[in-house]
Structure formats: C-alpha cells, structure tokens
Amino acid sequence: MPYELFYWPGIQGRGEYIRLALEEAGADYIDVARRKGGEQRMMAMMKNRRLDPPPFAPPFLKANKLVIAQVANILFYLGARHGLAPKSEAGRLRLHQLQLTIADFVVEIHDTHHPLGPTLYYEDQRRQAVKRTDEFWKARVPKFLGYFEDIAARGDGPYLDGRRVSYVDLSIFQIVDGLRYAFPNRMKRFERKIPRLVALHHRVGTRPNIAAYLQSSRRIPFNADGIFRHYPALDR
Amino acid sequence: MPYELFYWPGIQGRGEYIRLALEEAGADYIDVARRKGGEQRMMAMMKNRRLDPPPFAPPFLKANKLVIAQVANILFYLGARHGLAPKSEAGRLRLHQLQLTIADFVVEIHDTHHPLGPTLYYEDQRRQAVKRTDEFWKARVPKFLGYFEDIAARGDGPYLDGRRVSYVDLSIFQIVDGLRYAFPNRMKRFERKIPRLVALHHRVGTRPNIAAYLQSSRRIPFNADGIFRHYPALDR
Secondary structure, three states: OOEEEEOOOOOOOOHHHHHHHHHHHOOOEEEHHHOOOHHHHHHHHHHOOOOOOOOOOOOEEEEOOEEEEOHHHHHHHHHHHOOOOOOOHHHHHHHHHHHHHHHHHHHHHHHHHOOOOOOOOHHHOHHHHHHHHHHHHHHHHHHHHHHHHHHHHHOOOOEOOEOOOOHHHHHHHHHHHHHHHHOHHHHHHHHHHOHHHHHHHHHHHOOHHHHHHHHOOOOOOOOOOOOOOOOHHHOO | OOEEEEOOOOOOOOHHHHHHHHHHHOOOEEEHHHOOOHHHHHHHHHHOOOOOOOOOOOOEEEEOOEEEEOHHHHHHHHHHHOOOOOOOHHHHHHHHHHHHHHHHHHHHHHHHHOOOOOOOOHHHOHHHHHHHHHHHHHHHHHHHHHHHHHHHHHOOOOEOOEOOOOHHHHHHHHHHHHHHHHOHHHHHHHHHHOHHHHHHHHHHHOOHHHHHHHHOOOOOOOOOOOOOOOOHHHOO
C-alpha cells in the first residue's frame, strides 16, 4: 500500500522535508491533498476522534495503519525503513537530534515574517518583521548554519553523516534552497561562509531522484504563502 | 554510572522536562552545571569537536558513552528505559509526536516575551510582547491546550496515554505550572476550559517522587530568566 502524505496542497512548507525523503527513497506515495477531494479528507482526518492521537497539524503520514505527525517524527520513522538513516540506536538518535535542530531553525525562519505570531497577517507586522529579520541574519543564521557547516567540515564523507545520504542532507538542501529564494541578496553575501553546505546543496540537488523531482510538477514552486517568503523589504 | 544532565544552572527552562522525567523514574543523575566547575564543563562539551555531533544547545544528557541533545530526543531515549513510554514502536512514536507538539508550544510561550527574537532583551521589545501575548492567549493557548484536553477526554485512564504515567504527563504538569506562574490572572480565567489538564497537573504533582522533588532544593524556583516569566504588563 502506498504511503499517504497529508499536507497543504498549495505550499512546500513543512511537508517538503517529507516529500524530499519519499522522493529520494523512490517510495510509492500519494500527496493526498493535491488530489480532488483530498484536502477535505485531510481536514476530516484531523477531526477524527478515533485516531490516537489525531494530528495537531499537517504534515502527517499514513503508513498502513499508523498515522504519524510531526516532521522529525515522520523522518525518524521513514529514515530507518529507506536507508536514509543509520540502523543503530545511537546513529538514529544522532540524526534525529540534527533534524530537531533544523526544525528549531525552521520556526525562526518562519518568524522572520511573523514575529507577532501566526495569527496575524504579514501586512500587520511589517515593521516588526524588518527588525526580527535583521536580528535573524545578524545572529541566528550564522549560529545555525555555522553549526552545520562545522559538522560538514568534521565528516569523512560527502554527506553530513558520512558516505550515505540521509534525511538531514535533504533538509539542509531545502534550507539552502529556501533561503536563496526568500533572501537572494542576503544569502548571496552569506554563502561564502558556508562553502560545504553550498556544495552539499548541489550534491543533493543533482542526485537522480531529487533532480527528477525538482523538474516535475510534484515540486510546488516557492510562493508567498510558505515558510520561505520573498519580501523585498526583508532582503536588503 | 549515573546520568549526567547538562543544563543552565539558574533556570528550569527546557532542562526541566528532563529533570522531571529523571526524578519520576528515580534515576541516578547529576545536574552537572549546578556543581562547582560544572558550567565550564558544559561549555567545554559544546565545543568538543570529538563529540559526534556536539550539542547545538543545552539541555543534553550523557548516558555512558552516548551524548543526546534536544529535549524530545532525550525523553524518547529515557522513556523506553524507565517505563515512561510504551514499549511498542507505534506507542513510542505516538508519545513522541505529543512531546514534539509540546515543544512547539514551548517555543510560542517563550516568544510571548521575545517576539523580536532571542537576541534582544525583553526590555527592548515590550510593546511587541504585549501584542504577541494577546494573540497567544486569544488563539494559541486555546488551540494547544484544547488539543491536549481533548486527548485527556478520550482516554480511558488517569493519564494522557492511559493507566501509566508518561513523560508527556510530566511535561503537561510543567506547562500548567509555568503558565500559572507567568500569567496568574489569565490562567485563572482560562483553567475552567481545561478541567482534565488541571486534574492531571494535580495528579502528577502529588506523585511521591515528583512531590519530593518539588519540595527539594533540586527544583529551581521560577524566575525572570526562564521560559515562563511573570511580567505584570503581559498578564492583564
């Protein structure tokens, strides 16, 4: 039975980290909400009181009888099954730890355009977004991406965890790709500080399954509704 | 060998979710940074390039040779070993999913007093904090705590996952406790909407190991440096 991925149909968003893993793995999956009637089915699943527990929010993945929510949790499950994570407990925890750090960074990326919270429109918090974005690029991007650049520098293989690609590499690809889309000017200046992550982005993006996915209609283009948004006022 | 917990010595913060689990389990552990020279040792661990990977931030736990960071990851590891989580894979993923949802809520709790990001002082973002806190109580607290109240309502035992206490119950205890400290007025009004979580808070707080811990000097009091901060301007 194919996996069923449930995520908002109009954006890459947090669902993209799962899509990239399923695509790299060559897994059979249905992106449910992008099909006719699929979004209604997703909303019904979230209200289904027979699910234990119902997901708090998309994305979630149905794998036979299991319904798993939270990006890092889904990747933890998929990684072990599709060779995108080490098999040992120590290796799985190590990779999961890195993914949770990426998840923390994704929250901060989102908050650049939503400093007053997810309940207000960007247009109602523009000034605060400028300030938060300045702090983000001054302190947080160097801290998070510097951390991953260091890990890449220590490694003995082409990927963060060694010789084999992992779901963390796919997520770093998405982070670099998204920051380039949202902040082209700032990112252009910053990239010289993270040469290894830039090389990793290229290495992941040219893997056959990922390259084919990026060319396909299954890859939703970046847009102004996702996590990564290009607002010229925030990209000086 | 006792566990070694590494976390900032002056606050409950994110370390508290780990402390509560270790205390409930009756596990032998050392709160390293609260001992003489311990904070320096913690800082050295974070710069130790021989750790694979070094932690991005406290808390982290040393369990023999393993060094595990990220709160939910540490609880995932401890839960299985100390009867604070089910043994099945499905049960472990289910509980982890709930913990990751709590982690998302903790970020939003923190951001009430730091809407412009963690790099500026509260005093430099007071006005924005008022606005963000209003939105937080209007929309986010009802959404998050309503979700957990629903889960408590569905269950067939005194705890969220059934008959046995889990690390998620301990974290819900901390959330209720912290919101009461930080926002006594707002929380007093809100509690009638979450009677099951209030009862759960009492049930956890009176468990023998937890009650003893709360009375001890090992429990750091709430203060104005942690996640939960009492600023009267934010608690109207």
